[in-house]
Amino acid sequence: QKEVEQNSGPLSVPEGAIASLNCTYSDRGSQSFFWYRQYSGKSPELIMFIYSNGDKEDGRFTAQLNKASQYVSLLIRDSQPSDSATYLCAVITSGTYKYIFGTGTRLKVLA
């Protein structure tokens, strides 16, 4: 089992819809979770982080964390074509405190 798993996609949504991206992790002791966006040919850039169970909202983005079920998700409301990118989930492992990245989900927002 991979430490951090994401569906590779592509996930296609129409413009204006809600895009839902999911990530599961294996280390039950993990406490920090990050979502990065990566455009083709560019470096990853942080969208948001979440430490506590529940929802965290930042503009059109909402991160959801459920530690009991070991998943973290990212919702993008009112999706725009400019949101088309690969979204990387990252988890800080317990003990070594290293970042472990998922392989990313490619999102395509159709105009």
Added chain:
Amino acid sequence: DAEITQSPRHKITETGRQVTLACHQTWNHNNMFWYRQDLGHGLRLIHYSYGVHDTNKGEVSDGYSVSRSNTEDLPLTLESAASSQTSVYFCASSRNSGPQADTQYFGPGTRLTVL
């Protein structure tokens, strides 16, 4: 503005040559990291450092080395380049580590081709 830079941005080399990729950050971050990114594998950690003179191996460290002589720089050296090391390399930095670690900030990447 503080930033993290990498050089060169593109490099073509031959099998067996030694190659050094530079990473420089002006945030005064303690932690620095090197990743490689390949299709189907995502970002994989090569080496990391939690401070000056501290270096640690990541999951794919064979054939790579780093040294940290100051806070700002963490050069990555490929001792004898192999075609399997053709990849995009990203350097990243963060202020601290721990269970609720700070965000990692990434450099622009170096595309390395080994012929």
